[in-house]
Structures are given as C-alpha cells and as structure tokens.
Amino acid sequence: MNWIKNTALFLCSILFSLIVLEVGMRFVFPDKLAVQRDHSDPLMPRQSAGALKDPAFRSTATFDSTxxxxxxxxxxxxxxxxxxxxxxxxxxxxxxxxGLDLSAQLAQLLNETGCVIVDSFGVAGYGPDQSVFAATHLLKAQHYDDVIFHIFADNDAGDLLRNNYPLENGRLTNTGYCHPNRSFLDRLVLPQAGRKLYYAATGKILDWHSLRHSLGDDARCLASDVTTVGSQFDQLQARAVNDLKINQANGAQAYMNDRFDVEFACQSSPVSQQIAMSKMSAIVQGVLDLATEKSFNPMFLLQPSEFDVTANHADLSQDIQTSCPNYAPTNNTDFFVQAIGEKVAMINLYDAFSDCGDCFYTMAEAGGDNHWNAYGIGVAAKELATVLAR
Incomplete structure (x- = not known):
C-alpha cells in the first residue's frame, strides 16, 4: 500500500506546485486573462469595454460600452x-x-481650425464586410457627417472569403459570425504560457478551441488547416487553398483568422479573386446606399501591407517575390482600387507608405507584427486631414 500512498503524495505535490505556479503567474501577469473581445451581440463583435492592456507593447487602449x-x-x-x-x-x-490611434491624431489635426469629434470603431480581425455592418449599426444611434471605411490591403480581400457572408440580391447579408469558444484552459495563465513555449519550440500552434457561431449555426464554422511544412510562401499558399475549399463548401472561419493574402498578391487564384470582387462590389454599393439613407460623406482609406511596401520583413517578402512570378507589390492594393473605382472617394496610402519602414513595427520592435505604428498613423492622419479640410 506504500506505493499507492507515495503516488498519491507525488500527484498531490505536483498539483499543489501547479496551483502555486498558476497563482504566481496571475500575480505577475494580471492582464493575461483579460477578455479583449465582446461577443454578446450576435451580429457585431466589438472590443470589450474598459481599459485593455497589451503587455507586449506596454500600452493601454480604452473603449466605451458601444x-x-x-x-x-x-x-x-x-x-x-x-x-x-x-x-x-x-x-x-x-x-x-x-491619444495615439488614428481617431485621436486626426482629431488633434482637425481641431486646430474647428470643433470636431472623431469616433473610431475597430475590431481585431474585422474585414470590409463587417466594417459596413458596424457602421450601419452605429449610424442608427448617431449621425455622422463623414464615415471612413478603413481597408487593410494585407488580409482584407481574403477576409471576404473567410467570413463568407452570403450575397442576396446584390447585397451582403449579416448572418452572424464564427469565433473561438472560450474554454476552461483560456481561464488559466499556465496553459497559455505553455502554448507559447510550444509554438516557439516547434513553430506549430497548439489549439484547444472549438468554433462557435454567434447565431447557433456551429456546423458552418470550419477551421483551415495550418501547415508548417515548406517555405513561408508554401505555408501561405496551402492556407489559401484550404480557405477557398471552405468557402466553396459554404463554410465560414473565425473572423480573426487572418493571414497575408498571398493568392491576391500573386494573382494565383482567379476563383478567389472573382468571389472577393463580387463581394467587394456589393460592399461599395452598400456604402453608397447607406450614405444616401443616413446622409453622410463616405470615404475608403486604403492601407497597404507592410510586406508590399517595406523591407521590414525581408525574409517573407523575398520568399514571396521569388516563389510566384506574377507577384507585384501593388497587386493587393490594386484589387481594391479596381473594386472601388471612382464610385466612392478613396485615399490610397500606397505611395505615402512606400519604402516607409518607419511607418510599421519592425522585427526588432515587435517580431512578426505587421501593424502600422504611431508614426505611420500620423502619416495617414495628415493625408486624411488634408482631404477632409477641402
């Protein structure tokens, strides 16, 4: 019986050690368990209300209840x-x-000569389709003179396939969204730390999430297989193939499941381009109809991909350039320029951001992060302020 007692003591000591480690990590990393997205609205996910901290950037971003x-x-x-x-x-x-995001920097510039309120509604993972749905909802409660629809020509074309909102009578229909189900492990710091260590050691994502649909259509929510085999281009291309298969099977992916749109950058999937173009055309028309109904001036703000305009991530950029003969750094932005045309006013930031490595976070600053930084946002704010002042 001693072995049973010893085994029980050993397991209890391990359990006690894990509990102590979990409590200690919660004390050291108090913000790791914060829920950053609010999925209580089945038609419109939003950032959670309150002060959201990002330990990696040592930043605090505050959002209201809307x-x-x-x-x-x-x-x-x-x-x-x-x-x-x-x-x-x-x-x-x-x-x-x-005070450093786009709405704040734009308000600072415009309020030098007037009294302006600039509100911004951004959600990590949103595509152009969800931005229009959000604007439609927000305009029910507040009139705006101008509405600026931001597009990120890095993953937004592919978002139209991954979100896969249905087209009905030439308009996109908001049928809810897919998101990861928050599990018991997500309420613990230790498993999340272990998952990061596993990714750092193997390059593979250890995922324990199931997907849920905000309106209950869980069977429609599918995950695209992620491969770590081959070059970065090969991995992206494999995702592109899987994303198209899910789209054509009438599936949808978690709305935050973004990646660089290699099939648009390389013009390697005419079917994907055709699907995205049809949905983008519906978005443009939807913006025009909404502008007429709610009496505002619409505008698109087109932000280029860091991979296309800088050498900040030279390994990926060079890999793509050498792997696909049809690649051009303007392909991703040109897709949206063609879709929008002259139907809606547009600011294309491609030239302003070309060779502007300082406009984005570098590998040394933030690893593989591909967002613009405060300086890049300042460049965009000046472009916007100039146009809005006319």
Whole structure:
C-alpha cells in the first residue's frame, strides 16, 4: 500500500506546485486573462469595454460600452463636424496608448481650425464586410457627417472569403459570425504560457478551441488547416487553398483568422479573386446606399501591407517575390482600387507608405507584427486631414 500512498503524495505535490505556479503567474501577469473581445451581440463583435492592456507593447487602449475607442482629443464645445472611422485592428490600435490611434491624431489635426469629434470603431480581425455592418449599426444611434471605411490591403480581400457572408440580391447579408469558444484552459495563465513555449519550440500552434457561431449555426464554422511544412510562401499558399475549399463548401472561419493574402498578391487564384470582387462590389454599393439613407460623406482609406511596401520583413517578402512570378507589390492594393473605382472617394496610402519602414513595427520592435505604428498613423492622419479640410 506504500506505493499507492507515495503516488498519491507525488500527484498531490505536483498539483499543489501547479496551483502555486498558476497563482504566481496571475500575480505577475494580471492582464493575461483579460477578455479583449465582446461577443454578446450576435451580429457585431466589438472590443470589450474598459481599459485593455497589451503587455507586449506596454500600452493601454480604452473603449466605451458601444465599442468606440475613447478619444481624449475630441472637441468638448459645440461640434461642427462628426467623423466615424470603422476598420480592423489597425483602427482598434490596442498596441498604442490612448491619444495615439488614428481617431485621436486626426482629431488633434482637425481641431486646430474647428470643433470636431472623431469616433473610431475597430475590431481585431474585422474585414470590409463587417466594417459596413458596424457602421450601419452605429449610424442608427448617431449621425455622422463623414464615415471612413478603413481597408487593410494585407488580409482584407481574403477576409471576404473567410467570413463568407452570403450575397442576396446584390447585397451582403449579416448572418452572424464564427469565433473561438472560450474554454476552461483560456481561464488559466499556465496553459497559455505553455502554448507559447510550444509554438516557439516547434513553430506549430497548439489549439484547444472549438468554433462557435454567434447565431447557433456551429456546423458552418470550419477551421483551415495550418501547415508548417515548406517555405513561408508554401505555408501561405496551402492556407489559401484550404480557405477557398471552405468557402466553396459554404463554410465560414473565425473572423480573426487572418493571414497575408498571398493568392491576391500573386494573382494565383482567379476563383478567389472573382468571389472577393463580387463581394467587394456589393460592399461599395452598400456604402453608397447607406450614405444616401443616413446622409453622410463616405470615404475608403486604403492601407497597404507592410510586406508590399517595406523591407521590414525581408525574409517573407523575398520568399514571396521569388516563389510566384506574377507577384507585384501593388497587386493587393490594386484589387481594391479596381473594386472601388471612382464610385466612392478613396485615399490610397500606397505611395505615402512606400519604402516607409518607419511607418510599421519592425522585427526588432515587435517580431512578426505587421501593424502600422504611431508614426505611420500620423502619416495617414495628415493625408486624411488634408482631404477632409477641402
């Protein structure tokens, strides 16, 4: 019986050690368990309300209960103009402190000559389709004179396939969204640390999440297989093939499941381009209809991919350039330029960001992060302020 007692003592000591380690890590990393996305609305995910901290960037981003980023630079007097910006993680800008995101920098510039309020609604993982859905919802409660639809020409074309909102009578229909189900392991710091160590050691993602659909259609939510075999181009190309298969099977992926849109950069999948173009055309028309209904000036803000305009991630950029003969650094932005045409006003930041390595986070600063930084946002804010002042 001694072996049973010894085994029990050994297991209890391990369990006690894990509990002590978990408690200690919670004390050292108090923000690791914060829930950054609010999925209570089945049609519109948003950033969670309150102060969201990003330990990697040592930043604090504050959001109100509607998902709008708190803007300390908004005018507090009689308002001359209200502007809304909708978009993805570049607009949410969790990596920057309050006062440095696009809405704040734009408000600071515009309030030099007037009294302007600039609100921004950004959610990490959003595609152009979800941005229009969000604007439609927000405009029910507040009138805006201008609405700026941000597009990230890095993963937004592929988002149209991955989100896979249905087209009905030439319009996209909001049928809910897929997201990872928050499990018991997500409520513990230790498993998350172990998952990061596993990824660092093997390059493979240890995923324990199941996918849920916000309106209950869980069977439609599918995960694209992630491969770590071959070059970075090979891995991206494999994802592109899987994403198209899921789309054509009427499946949808978790809305934050982004990647560089290699099939658009390389023009290697005419079917994917055709699907995305049809949905982007519906988005443009939807923006025009919404602008007429709610009486605002619409504008698209087109942000290029860091991989296409800088050498900050030279290994990936060179891998793509040498692996696909049809690659051109303008392909991703040209897709949206063609889709939007002259139907809606557009600011294309490609030239402003070309060779601007300082506009994005570098490998040394943030690893593989591909967001613009405070300086790059400042460049965009100046471009916007110039156009809006006309």
């Amino acid at each position: 998902g709008l980023r708190v803007n300390p630079n908004n005018c507090a007097n009689v308002v001359d103009r209200r502007i809304l910006i909708v978009g993805d993680s570049n607009i949410a800008a969790l990596f920057l402190n309050d």
